[in-house]
Amino acid sequence: MQFDRTLIAVRERSVLDILDLALQVCRLYLWPLTITMSLGVIPLAIINYWLTNWMLPSNAEALVAGDQRVVGAVRCVWTTILLIVIEAPLASVLATSYLGRVMFVPAPRVRDAIREALPYVPRATLCHLLLRGVLPAWLLLLVVERGSEYSLAEMLLLLLTLAVLVQRTTAPFLNEILLLEKNPLQAADPQAITVSRRNRMLHGSNPSGLLVQALCVSTLAILLTLSVFGALLSAKGIVLDDWSVRERTFVVGVPLAMWIVAGFLAVVRFLAYIDLRIRQEGWEVELRMRAEGSRLLEQLP
Amino acid sequence: MSSDALPIDTTVDIVTPEGIAFHYQVAGPFRRLPAYVIDVLIRIAALIGLGMLAQVLSIGLGAGSLAIWILAEFVLSWFYGGLFEAYWNGQTPGKRLMGIRVLSATGRPVNAYQAILRNIMRTVDLGPMISGEILGLPPVPLIPTCVLGLAVMAANRRFQRLGDLASRTMVVIEDRPWLAGVARIEDPRTYQLASYLPADLRVSRSLAAALAHYAERRRYFTPLRRREVARHVAVPLLAQFRLPDNTSYDLLLSAMYYRLFIADRADDETHAARAQAAMTGSPPGAPAAPADQPADASQPTVLRGGP
Numbered sequence: 001m002q003f004d005r006t007l008i009a010v011r012e013r014s015v016l017d018i019l020d021l022a023l024q025v026c027r028l029y030l031w032p033l034t035i036t037m038s039l040g041v042i043p044l045a046i047i048n049y050w051l052t053n054w055m056l057p058s059n060a061e062a063l064v065a066g067d068q069r070v071v072g073a074v075r076c077v078w079t080t081i082l083l084i085v086i087e088a089p090l091a092s093v094l095a096t097s098y099l100g101r102v103m104f105v106p107a108p109r110v111r112d113a114i115r116e117a118l119p120y121v122p123r124a125t126l127c128h129l130l131l132r133g134v135l136p137a138w139l140l141l142l143v144v145e146r147g148s149e150y151s152l153a154e155m156l157l158l159l160l161t162l163a164v165l166v167q168r169t170t171a172p173f174l175n176e177i178l179l180l181e182k183n184p185l186q187a188a189d190p191q192a193i194t195v196s197r198r199n200r201m202l203h204g205s206n207p208s209g210l211l212v213q214a215l216c217v218s219t220l221a222i223l224l225t226l227s228v229f230g231a232l233l234s235a236k237g238i239v240l241d242d243w244s245v246r247e248r249t250f251v252v253g254v255p256l257a258m259w260i261v262a263g264f265l266a267v268v269r270f271l272a273y274i275d276l277r278i279r280q281e282g283w284e285v286e287l288r289m290r291a292e293g294s295r296l297l298e299q300l301p
Numbered sequence: 302m303s304s305d306a307l308p309i310d311t312t313v314d315i316v317t318p319e320g321i322a323f324h325y326q327v328a329g330p331f332r333r334l335p336a337y338v339i340d341v342l343i344r345i346a347a348l349i350g351l352g353m354l355a356q357v358l359s360i361g362l363g364a365g366s367l368a369i370w371i372l373a374e375f376v377l378s379w380f381y382g383g384l385f386e387a388y389w390n391g392q393t394p395g396k397r398l399m400g401i402r403v404l405s406a407t408g409r410p411v412n413a414y415q416a417i418l419r420n421i422m423r424t425v426d427l428g429p430m431i432s433g434e435i436l437g438l439p440p441v442p443l444i445p446t447c448v449l450g451l452a453v454m455a456a457n458r459r460f461q462r463l464g465d466l467a468s469r470t471m472v473v474i475e476d477r478p479w480l481a482g483v484a485r486i487e488d489p490r491t492y493q494l495a496s497y498l499p500a501d502l503r504v505s506r507s508l509a510a511a512l513a514h515y516a517e518r519r520r521y522f523t524p525l526r527r528r529e530v531a532r533h534v535a536v537p538l539l540a541q542f543r544l545p546d547n548t549s550y551d552l553l554l555s556a557m558y559y560r561l562f563i564a565d566r567a568d569d570e571t572h573a574a575r576a577q578a579a580m581t582g583s584p585p586g587a588p589a590a591p592a593d594q595p596a597d598a599s600q601p602t603v604l605r606g607g608p
Binding site: 006007008009010016017019020021023024025026027028220227228230231233234235237238243244245279280281282284285286288289290291292293294295296297299300 | 308309310311312328329330331332334335428429430431432434435440444446447448449451454455456458460505507508510511514515518519521522526529530531532533534536537538540541
């Protein structure tokens with residue numbers, strides 16, 4: 001492995017350049033990223049279905065009024081949107097691990113990336129479940145009063161989502177720190193770089209830059225989700241010659257579009273992480289120094 | 302992807318028919334989006350302005366003013382981009398503001414045919430369109446999703462949408478001239494350490510480039526981080542130069558940088574000044590300080606460099 005020969009060009013980039021580069025990375029590694037992302041998404045999609053599907057009036061209740069059906073569908077879709085927003089980084093754990101290999105290994109195998117990530121997956125999952133609001137979100141939905149139209153727990157879920165978004169804006173690279181840097185959560189050695197210390201090193205000096213980046217990426221993510229959902233609707237209309245929009249279209253289409261965009265955003269986040277390390281820690285300088293150091297050591301008698 | 306392949310990047314190399322090679326950074330869909338939004342806003346503003354003008358003209362022209370407005374709307378919708386790009390050398394107002402330009406795929410300026418074709422094809426790139434039936438309207442393509450254009454752009458290295466492929470064009474980010482500076486060395490201990498380095502100090506080209514890179518970026522790093530980054534090269538160099546192990550890694554690399562890039566330059570400037578003085582008869586050494594006064598090296602020395 002030659003440290004100064006990365007397979008993704010290392011240099012400082014603007015947010016828009018990072019988004020463009022992410023498209024190139026998605027094109028070249030479409031299938032591995034689809035597989036690793038799906039491995040994270042499928043269990044979460046099943047959990048979300050289990051937590052929210054009761055909000056939809058079932059077919060047996062076909063006699064309920066049309067308005068009630070719409071209200072149920074909107075409630076279900078809205079809750080699923082909040083859940084996906086919270087869960088997206090957890091779903092991209094394996095994809096992030098794969099992307100870490102893409103930097104140095106030509107055509108890395110998914111199996112190797114998963115094998116390498118496995119020891120760290122429990123820790124990353126635990127961090128997301130406990131520190132990034134995934135478990136509280138699930139618990140809130142478990143205590144929702146199923147009979148009532150309005151629930152305090154659902155309001156709390158919205159507040160939790162906002163809190164998680166703020167937390168993620170100020171410290172967005174938890175997966176990268178846990179899976180690629182492999183920093184420990186806690187360490188006895190006061191000099192050791194723990195997750196929180198790495199977080200402060202990475203995010204502490206430029207919070208306004210991170211905020212601008214988060215706003216820009218979030219806006220584009222919403223637009224992309226709408227575009228993908230529109231394309232799915234269009235594909236359904238063209239293939240089935242059915243342009244009608246039923247509740248189920250939203251219940252299936254919106255989460256599908258969101259997960260597709262979440263996969264793309266995982267690549268964007270990884271590239272933004274590389275960019276931040278380049279800016280703040282001189283990562284590209286370090287890679288170069290390591291390569292030169294290796295050469296010098298070989299020359300020493 | 303083989304290890305010898307070019308790294309994934311948003312750049313392309315174009316060799317013109319004359320055999321001249323150019324290195325371009327191509328603009329992808331996200332880089333182009335702000336320019337497109339600006340152009341759409343300009344078109345909307347122009348249409349509103351024309352609408353108001355048509356209202357005023359309708360007093361004198363009657364229905365004729367509506368025809369003029371419809372004609373203007375048609376021209377703006379279909380030829381705004383094409384005409385601007387044809388006459389402004391590949392730029393619309395939005396592209397000019399965002400510093401991007403349309404070029405033909407061979408690196409030459411676009412011609413009017415290419416400019417107009419790529420803009421007319423935009424309608425296809427905005428697809429698939431959602432039918433108006435979804436909103437209970439007649440079955441006409443109504444809401445653009447842009448996914449087709451996005452997918453086509455993502456599928457090629459030059460980010461060409463269907464309009465670009467049809468007209469053989471691409472959108473590049475304009476080169477801006479930049480200044481490459483010689484990094485400042487603030488710590489006077491650097492010069493002391495530099496004097497302990499071998500007189501015939503020679504390093505490989507890659508190590509010299511790495512040292513220059515380090516010197517340029519080190520001022521952004523914390524002392525701890527400087528030590529962490531410099532350690533990789535400093536440890537073998539300390540052994541090679543037989544310097545004490547407790548020598549500061551950062552100082553060693555700065556001293557090497559000084560010896561390789563600044564001290565020799567000061568020598569050259571001294572020699573040039575002496576030669577100039579000999580030719581003009583002025584006292585030698587007046588304009589430039591001798592090389593053995595390292596304090597001069599801390600003065601900013603900026604050189605103009607190419608991109």
